[in-house]
Structures are given as structure tokens and as C-alpha cells.
Amino acid sequence: MAERKMVDVFSDIDRDTALKANPSGYAITELAAEDERIVTLTADLSNVLAEFRAAFPERYIELGIAETNSVSLAAGMAACGFVPYIYSMAPFGVLKCAEQLRTDADYNHLPVRLVGRLSGLAMGYFGTSHYAVEDIAIARMMANTTVVAPADSNSVLSLMRSTADLPGPVYIRIAEATDPVYDEVPEFSYGQWPRLREGTDVTLAGHGMGVGLAVQAARVLHDQHGVSADVYDAAYLKPYDEAAIVASASRTGKVLTIEDHIEIGGLGSIVAETVARHKLAVDLKQAALPDKDLEVGVPAELYEFYGLTVAGVVARALELVRGKGEN
């Protein structure tokens, strides 16, 4: 049951583990060495920036538990030539600051970056107030904002590097404690989804922790069920890879999306909208959170409960392939 306990991803107690589990903190220290316009801001989340603070003490700005202020303030710094990275807990960074993000950062095309730690159900234990499960839906409303959801530590490094110079805002949604998907730092092309496995029976597309699930499920599907899955890392949610969706959906006729987000407004909606607009008659399923009151518990138990596990993804993929359980 040890892994069923809450994993401490941001306290001081075990600094080594925290840093290993903290690729966005690592990445920003590296980026800041190359780009002196970079500053970091947090609302009482300095722990996740220990390395940065040691390297660039004067470029770290603590703002107290005042999330809305930190967004507008960052926009002001951006208007003066800085590139501010706001590190926040995803629920308080996005949902609580939706208006400030839209009005101050997005409408003004300013290079404000929001690094949303602890997204999705990662703060499960802390209760629903701490869930960030509609953040993609909200960030996706913003015309000038790039939205990425890295699958693992290597993707965090890659996506933080490759979005660092974008002229507009960027939301980087961090999934905590994910299994590695990439052996080394992958290369992403802006707005494109890496194809991680080629297959013909069913498309699996996920972001964040959903990518690892898709990859592992594809292996099980192949080895144990003779099902060949076409697997995508949907790291870019805005812009997203319309061509990849259309090509793969046309090929397989069946698409399963996997995400730590409610079933409305995220990747599931992106795929459904794309499929509909292209008049593809495709079977769709989602492994996502339902549109109802969510349970509280440690993340591992919640993922189990909601089928965001390898077994859950395999089961849904098989339903799709075998034409069962359709809505």
C-alpha cells in the first residue's frame, strides 16, 4: 500500500527526491542561464524553485498567496521586457486567474508563462478544491496562448525549452509522478503530436500522464490481444495536431483519448470536434474524469477509481475494437 499513499512532490523534507521529481524547476534554471530576461514568480511555492533561487536569487520574486496579483504583475514585467515564469498549483494558477490570464497576458500577446504544477488529480488527497481538471478547457479559450501538457520529465525539458522564445503566453501543465515515456529529451515541432507507435486497429491519444498509459496499454494490447494501436503524444493542446487526428482516425476508425481532465473541453473535445468537422464517422471513447462530483483520495486510488490506469485504458480500447459499450 506504500504507493497508495500521497507522494510528497513539493515539500522540503526530501530535497533530492523533490528535485528529481521537479523537471520544470530544473529546466527553468537552465533556461535562465541563457536568457536573462527570465524571472520566476510564485504564490508561496518557492520550494519548487530551490535550484533557481540559489542560482539567481534576485530573479526570483515571491508574491505570497495572491495568485491573481502574480498574473497581472507578471504581465507588467513582460511589458517591460522580462519573460516571467509563474509557478503555481494548477487549480489556483488557471481557474482562479482565468480573467487575469485572458485580459492581461493573452489579449496583450505578452510572453507570460504559467507553469501549473500538480495538475489534474495530482492533489487528490487535498480535496476537490485542489483539482485542476478544467484548466485545459479554460486555457484553450485564449486565442494567443500556447497550451502544452508534457508526458514525463524529458518532455518537460523539451517543451519548456522549445516554448521559451514564443512571443505569446504559454501554459505548461505539469503532471506529477508520471512514468518515463521518453528515454532522452524528445524534439517537438510546434503544434505537432509525436507518433509513438504505428498501428491500424485503434488510435490512442493522451497528454500528460495519459501518454504513459497509452504507450503501456498499446504494448499490452499488442502482446496479449493482438490489437495494433496507433499512439500519439498529444502534448500540444493549443495549437493541436489536426492533421494527426484526421490521418489516424481515418486509418483506424476508432479513437480513445486519455487525460487527467474532465471529459468536457479537453483532448476528448478537441478530437470529437475535429472528427465532426471532418465528417469522419469514427467510434470515440474517452478515458477521462466524468462530469459529476469527483471523489477524494490519493491520486493512485483516484486513477484506479476512474480507470486512468493501464488496465483501464486497455479495457476501453478493447471495447472500442470489439464494438462494445458504445454510447
Add this chain to the structure above:
Amino acid sequence: MAERKMVDVFSDIDRDTALKANPSGYAITELAAEDERIVTLTADLSNVLAEFRAAFPERYIELGIAETNSVSLAAGMAACGFVPYIYSMAPFGVLKCAEQLRTDADYNHLPVRLVGRLSGLAMGYFGTSHYAVEDIAIARMMANTTVVAPADSNSVLSLMRSTADLPGPVYIRIAEATDPVYDEVPEFSYGQWPRLREGTDVTLAGHGMGVGLAVQAARVLHDQHGVSADVYDAAYLKPYDEAAIVASASRTGKVLTIEDHIEIGGLGSIVAETVARHKLAVDLKQAALPDKDLEVGVPAELYEFYGLTVAGVVARALELVRGKGEN
């Protein structure tokens, strides 16, 4: 050019006009006479509640320009047996308070009502900070919240009456200065879309100001182009009328959605998602706002600019019917 000027829908100057253009203010006064649990709250928008304040002075609570406080405070009152109606400008009521609405009202299933005046581009002249064009996308993320967008004054009365006793939160999105659609106060069934006209060539579904456009466009399509349109009042955005979408889309094979909202996350997405999940190969189009920087101007000019006019709707419907300009 008179009608091209900004219509004053909420100042004191012309009280008569203001009240006639203020059905949500009228409705709440009527409801409050029947239900003494009802209180109203505003953040510096008392003008829209002149009648209510005269009738129930002690049940009106002015909260100053402090929108987030008004939502959480309303939730506190609701937890003590009151049914608070918050009147706010839609951009500040929804986008700015997304977290408070979700965490305090929705998660706790409390009967907080948000009446969003001046939604969509209704505050066009005031600039993009005053646009509420992603409010439906955000409200729709909330599992226990009912979302309605009345087409005209009579619908406001009907929908405010019929949602008054709902146990959970309600968001009522008010479109300003719309043309009448209903001659008398219509009856709505919860979550269902009235079918305003039967047709076989193309489905037109709109909410708010989009309903009037759909009805008028249908007339033009019939009289001038021999096209028969199936027209729906998509007043309920959550829950929405899945059966109506499926039935009509299957019938016509072509659906045009019409809304004063960005093209992501609103009615357009609802229809696309439904069509996709039901594997209907249907031609889809939207008359909505694009996912890019929006122009500033008085509403009438903006609607013209974005094709949210009878002529614009007719043109798009004809493209659909004639199979032109598809994406």
C-alpha cells in the same frame, strides 16, 4: 447611423427604456414576491435592480466592485437558506469568478444564481476586457450548474421562473437588445430545446441573440431560396438537448450553430461533440466569434463584422446547403 451607436442598457438616464430592456430585473422582482428566500447582490450594478430595490430594499445587497467576494458571500447565504441572485456584467461575473463559482457554489450544490448581464459582445464599445465570449465554455465545466441563454425578454421571464427552484447553481446568460422571438412567455422543459420551425434541408440552432437570427434567417431561406430550415432554441446549454441535435442532424445532415460566443467551447462544440459521439456524418458550420483577437466597436457593427446578422446566417446556411466553403 443611430442604431450603430451604443445602446445604453443600464444607466439611469432613461429609466423607462432601461426597465423595458431589463427583463431579468423585472423577473426577479416578481419571483421575490413569491419566495422570500430570494436576495439580490450586485457589484456596483444596482441600476439593473431599481424595481427590486424599491420593492425589497432590505433584500438587496450592494457589494461594491468586488466580484469574487460576491460569489463566495452568496454561497454563504445559500448555505443558510437564502437563494441569492448575483447580477453582474457577464465578463466579470463568470471569467473573473470561475474558481469561486466552481469551488463554493457548484461543488457544494448551492442554489446560487448568476445573472450575467451584457454577455457576448454586448459591451463591444467598451473593449475586449468587457467581452464575455468564453463564459459558456467555463460554466459548462461545472457539473452541478445549469446554464441557460434566453433568446428574448419573454424567454428571460420563462427561464428565470422555471429555474428558480433548482437545487443547484444556475447561470443565466442575458443577451441585450435582442429582437423578440416569442410573442408570449414560452414554456421550457428542463434541458430541452424548443423546435421553432420544422424543416428538412438544414438545422439552425442558436442561443441568446442567435435564436432571433435563426428564426429570421429561416424565413428568408424559405421565402427567397426555397430552403427549409429546422430551427431550435438552444436555450439550455447545460444540460443540453442531445436528442434534438441527433434527431435534427440525422434529418437534415447539415447543422449551423449561431452564437455570440467564441467558436470553442460553446454551442458549436456541444453540437460537434454530440455529432461525433453519435457517428453522424454531418456538415457543420458555425456563426460565432473566431479564435483570435477580437475587434472593438459598438455591438451592431461587430455583429455585422462577424456575420452574426440575418444576412450572415443566411449566407452560411446556403453554403452548407450548397456544399460550398466547407472546412
Add this chain to the structure above:
Amino acid sequence: MSLRVSSDCDGAGLADWSVPTGKSCAGKHRLVRAGKQHERASAHGDDSHQANGGATAGTPPATLERGRPVTDAELLRRADWIRLQTVELIAQAGLGHYSSTFSSAEIFATLYYHTLRLRPGEPDWPDRDRFLLGKGHVATGLWPVLADLGYYPKEWLKQFGKVGSPVNDHPNMKLAPGIDFSSGSLGHNLSVGTGMALAARLSGRDYRTFVLTGDGELQEGQVWEAAMAAGHYNLGNLVAIVDANGFSGSGPTSQAMTIEPLPERFSAFGWAVREVDGHDVAALRRTFDALPDSASGQPVCVIARTRKGHGVDMMEKQPQAWHLGLLTPDQQADVVAEISARMELAAGSPQ
């Protein structure tokens, strides 16, 4: 304070906590105001609380009145008992907020065993004093208290941290009786409490609303919106208790974002201010006993000067390290010994 009762509703007495039922009384709703008792002790919503600890059919539930007699020694023991229970709950779940809970322990003890007017057998009794846990991350300190008072069976505590449990790291009003409002997102609950205080006034009830906020929590602007509103509306029935332990999550508030001078800030926003040692139960008792009449014109802010981690030496020394964490078994044994020793000493000492 003159709500017109527009029309009466057949049958069911709609109680102040009741969710609108619509059809049941033809759309006519009235508020039940002070003096009227309602029939059933029940929950906040359609889906009732999962249990109703103390209520026994037939006998009217007992009221715990304000200012119940209790010795300081008992309150101090109770506070340490809260600490021990918290240590257990956190061990069970695997992670928790020790030092934040410890700084509130004497406040919890004094409020729940002396100050608040409560009816554990009827958790939604309209005239109960309200208590809101703004700093929701210390619910571990509240769960054993509510169980002890009879809001729900003690067995519920065994569910703490599990999927489906009504008691969790943060409190949820839909799940646990005795919770007057959910919390977790800092900065909301003073607004909620202001709404409850306004509700009391509008419905002619004399309950008080207490809101416990963290000092870091005061960095949220929404707190100042609420403070402004409570001052503006002269809500003498509202009490904010600031757990001024000098630390937020990652360090001293004075370094992160100062909130001082707190007394000046609250008085400038229209509040009466009391400063008190938040671990001195006698001082806390006296402060709460001497609260002005609810009808008085000013909300009261009790600034409780506390130490984050109070009662456990190693936590007092490193409060931020124990804001969120998990004691090793060895550490836990030491901590339990330290607290227990003090409790035994107190039990032996004369009052």
C-alpha cells in the same frame, strides 16, 4: 430586519438549511426565522449527510450553550489530545499538515469545548453558531473534535484519507455533519462567513459566525474584499480569528509577503481588533466571552499570536519543514512521547 412573509407554504416547514424543493409547495417559499424550530435534523442538501451521530428519534437534541464551564487545564489537555489525534490521522493517510494544525489546537479546543453554541445531534440547527475553517488544511484537528462531540461516529476517522471517506484533508460540507462550509482554496471563507453573518441579520437570528484564517491566507485579496464588506455592513455577529503563526507554506510571512501591521490593517477596514496569545486558553476564553453583542456595529478580528508547530519542539524550530510532511515511525514515537508527557503532567497538576 423586517422580512415580509409573502405567503405560507403547506405542510413542510422549510428550514433555513433546506434546499429549494420547488413543486412541493407550489413555488411559494418562506424563510423560517428565529424562534421557529424545524422538524427534522437533516443535511444540507437532497443527498443527506451519511450519518447523523447524536440525534435520537423522539428526544429533542441537546444544545451546547455558549460559555460552557471548563478548566484551563482541560482545554490545554484537549488541545494536546487534538495534536495526538492529528499525528495518528496523518500517519494513517501518509501526508499531512502538522505544524499548521498544532498552531490552531488551543483555538479549536476553546471554541468547541467552551465558546460555540452547538447542537451536535442536529448539525444543521439554524441557530447554531457557525464555524468556518478558512485554513482548511488543518481539518485533521477538527475531525476528532466533531466525532468526540457526537456529530458522527468515531469509526469515521478510520476512513480518513481513503476514497469515499466523508472526512478528508480538507473539510467538505456535503460529506461531514458539523462542517458549515467546505474549504481548501485559501481566501474564500471570510467571504462565505460574511454571507452567513448577513444571512443571520436578514433572518433575525442571533447566531455568530466565526472564521479561522491563516495569516498567509490574508495575502489573498478576496479576504480584504470580505473584510471591507463586513466592516461596511457593521457585522457585529462576525468574528475572524487569525492564526498568526508567522509562517505560510514555504517560509516566514515577513519574508515572503508581509501582512503586518495586522491590527492596523483590520482596524482600517472597519474591524474591532483584539490581540491575544493563541496558545493561552484563558486569554482565548476571556476574549471570546467578552465578544460584543452581535448587534454591535463592528465585526471583531481576534489576532491569535501563535507558534506554528506549537507543542512539539522540533516542529516549532522548523515550522515550514512540517507544514506538509510525514513523521518517520521513530520521529512519531518521540513526538507522541513529548505531547503525552505534557498531558500527564497537566493531569496531575492542580487547576
Add this chain to the structure above:
Amino acid sequence: MSLRVSSDCDGAGLADWSVPTGKSCAGKHRLVRAGKQHERASAHGDDSHQANGGATAGTPPATLERGRPVTDAELLRRADWIRLQTVELIAQAGLGHYSSTFSSAEIFATLYYHTLRLRPGEPDWPDRDRFLLGKGHVATGLWPVLADLGYYPKEWLKQFGKVGSPVNDHPNMKLAPGIDFSSGSLGHNLSVGTGMALAARLSGRDYRTFVLTGDGELQEGQVWEAAMAAGHYNLGNLVAIVDANGFSGSGPTSQAMTIEPLPERFSAFGWAVREVDGHDVAALRRTFDALPDSASGQPVCVIARTRKGHGVDMMEKQPQAWHLGLLTPDQQADVVAEISARMELAAGSPQ
């Protein structure tokens, strides 16, 4: 103040306003700090401002220094000219905020014709003083001023209120040169200004940031988050000017939601406070002239006591009726006559 320049960037001197260009210099970026001039007068982003009023190729743009000599009579005339221009712009668009603009007219005049260090020919000059219009609904008072100073051609004013116009009811930094930040949603700009003041400090520049806020705007909690941060970081280079006209949109702030005592509120949040008659240009001038050195340890709040609608009798009497409205042609003639008469009188009088 010791930013390390990590690496130099070939070619283009990346100015403080420049949007990251990425590939153009191999991902290495540096801040241009005080003392360095950049080459082109340009815009905030990739898509430049649509015009650049004053700059002439070859000649370096002129700087309007702080504390420029001007008579009080000139400033008063300028304030009334702002009122007249506002009346015209609103008539053209069909709706606008008269009384709110009139209460700020003397403040605009003093800042733009005396206090601020500006370079209209180079709107994005990194060392310019920043001015943020928190109460963005009075942009009508700013547009004629910026045109007059040469930020853009006067013809732009004719576009006011039309689709595609760079000048609108609220200011947009992406569209109009001279606008340091967009506004419209009340309560944001003190945060933005705090960010700009921090940016000045980090990049070693001595510009000041001025933020004009409404008094109703102070009801937004975000303002107090920003006030807290500016106090905490001792931002002596930040000046908040409160247009304390006593009214928000629908009535007196004292009735709607009091914000007083303002001086106490700001000092409790760590600010130095100056109170001044906001229509007394001499007092305004003196106050701004005597601002402490930017390096001083406290942000300054200038509480400008004003009358909403000042300068037009009927509006002063009914400020909220003219918060948003449209004068009839007859009313407009009267208003123009009232203001013009005063201007002529002032022109005739000795300084």
C-alpha cells in the same frame, strides 16, 4: 541590481520592450539596461503600432523631462480642454463616461504637461515614466492629450468608437502608442504597475510608474494584493494616484461599499500617503515634484480628493447619472458654453 549578462546577441540590440525573437540570436537573450539606447522607436510586439506620430528618421526623438515649467493657468486650461475634447469624442461615439473623466482632468493635465518623463517620438523608450490608467473607462481624457503630444496624428481621434480604431473607450496597448498597458477590468493595473516597478529595479532603470485608480476600483481585492506586494518590496518608484471622487458607477462609495479611511488603509499596507485636492493643479504639481527618490523605501499613494463631474455644474450635482451617458445636443451646447466661458476667463486673467 546585478543582473548577469549571460551572453551577447549578434546584431539587434534587444530592447526592453522587444518581444522574444528566438531564432534571431540563437536563443541567447539579454536585457538592455539603463544607459543603452535602442535603435528604433517601435511597438510592443511583432505587429507594430499602426502609426508612430512624432518620430522623424535621422533626428533622435526629443525627451520631455520631468518637472517641465508650466503655469497653473495653463494646466487648468488644459484640463478644461480635455473636458471639451471628451464631450466631442463621446458625442461622436454615442455613449461615454463624462463625470469620471472630468474628475481626472487636472490629474491628466499635470502628469502629461508637467510631471512625466516622456518621449512621444519613441513611445517605447525604455526609460520613460510609465502611466497606467487603472480606471480605463476615462481613456477619452487621454486620447486628445497623446495626440497633442505627438504620439499619433490628431486624425486618429476621428476614428474613435469605430471598428478598427486604435483609440477606443478603454485603452489598448497593442493598438495605441503611448499606452503602457491595456485596461478595462478594474483592479488589475496596480498589479501591473507593481510588476513594472519591480522590472525597473531589476533592470537598473530609474523610471517611475504611475497608476491612476478609481476609488470604487479600490473595492477590488486584487488592488490590495498589489498594495501589499508594493509595500513589501519597498517600491519607492511606484506611485498610485487615487481619483477619490466619492462615487463608483451607481452611487456614492460611502453607501455602496466604503473605502475609507483611505490614508489609514494605504499606510497600514506600507505606503507613504499624500492627500491633495485633485483639482488644485498647484497642489498636484507640488506633490509630484516632491515625490521621494525612486530608491526610497516606500511606494507613494497620492489620494486626490476630487469631485466626480468637476467643471460642469449639472454633472457635479448628479455624478452617477453622468457616469455613463450621452448629452442631448442642447445639453451639450450648455456644457460646452460653461467650460469655454471658464477657459476664456482664465486666458484673460493674470497668472
